Amino acid sequence: AQSVTQLGSHVSVSEGALVLLRCNYSSSVPPYLFWYVQYPNQGLQLLLKYTSAATLVKGINGFEAEFKKSETSFHLTKPSAHMRDAAEYFCAVRTDTGRRALTFGSGTRLQVQP
Amino acid sequence: DGGITQSPKYLFRKEGQNVTLSCEQNLNHDAMYWYRQDPGQGLRLIYYSQIVNDFQKGDIAEGYSVSREKKESFPLTVTSAQKNPTAFYLCASSKSATNEKLFFGSGTQLSVL
Numbered sequence: 127a128q129s130v131t132q133l134g135s136h137v138s139v140s141e142g143a144l145v146l147l148r149c150n151y152s153s154s155v156p157p158y159l160f161w162y163v164q165y166p167n168q169g170l171q172l173l174l175k176y177t178s179a180a181t182l183v184k185g186i187n188g189f190e191a192e193f194k195k196s197e198t199s200f201h202l203t204k205p206s207a208h209m210r211d212a213a214e215y216f217c218a219v220r221t222d223t224g225r226r227a228l229t230f231g232s233g234t235r236l237q238v239q240p
Numbered sequence: 241d242g243g244i245t246q247s248p249k250y251l252f253r254k255e256g257q258n259v260t261l262s263c264e265q266n267l268n269h270d271a272m273y274w275y276r277q278d279p280g281q282g283l284r285l286i287y288y289s290q291i292v293n294d295f296q297k298g299d300i301a302e303g304y305s306v307s308r309e310k311k312e313s314f315p316l317t318v319t320s321a322q323k324n325p326t327a328f329y330l331c332a333s334s335k336s337a338t339n340e341k342l343f344f345g346s347g348t349q350l351s352v353l
Contacts, residue, residue, distance in 0.1 A: 167347075168347075169346050175341075177340070216283065226288075226290060226338060230283040230284075231282050233282045
């Protein structure tokens with residue numbers, strides 16, 4: 127079975143500071159990994175995904191994530207935070223075997239201070 | 241406009257009552273999903289359907305039921321057997337079961353009276 131763990135349920139940064147949201151995965155087969163973002167009172171939308179091509183993945187709104195197999199990690203970063211980045215971020219995993227549905231982490235709420 | 245529509249936005253359930261949450265998509269997607277969102281627990285999979293007339297249990301299917309009689313529709317019934325139904329319910333769809341880009345509805349908040 128696959129799973130993801132997001133370290134830190136709340137992260138607060140200043141506007142212009144580096145954003146780092148952590149995600150570690152567990153999977154016995156090569157995983158597909160995703161980051162989704164949820165703005166208040168809305169559904170989720172895809173930020174970026176890793177599907178075994180380049181290990182550094184660039185997404186929308188200046189976010190990127192790096193797949194590190196040796197660390198079983200897929201951390202999300204952004205060099206400079208904007209106020210509009212305040213939202214909840216979810217890491218998710220899927221594999222080609224077993225259940226064909228995403229398994230989500232518990233989420234990290236990002237606050238951006240002016 | 242293509243999209244996925246959930247209704248109602250807010251729903252209240254009395255004890256012992258079954259309630260049904262609607263999810264409709266006009267994206268011509270084969271796969272549809274129901275997730276439950278609780279604070280601090282992320283999204284947990286209730287049921288999913290890879291194709292019409294077929295569906296599978298997710299991690300927390302007890303107390304819920306679904307049907308997939310039409311490609312566009314995947315209603316979720318919260319039965320009286322679900323003892324803690326208060327949560328935010330999200331429906332999603334994807335082009336196929338192997339396509340990872342999920343399109344989400346705007347959710348239904350279910351509360352118990």
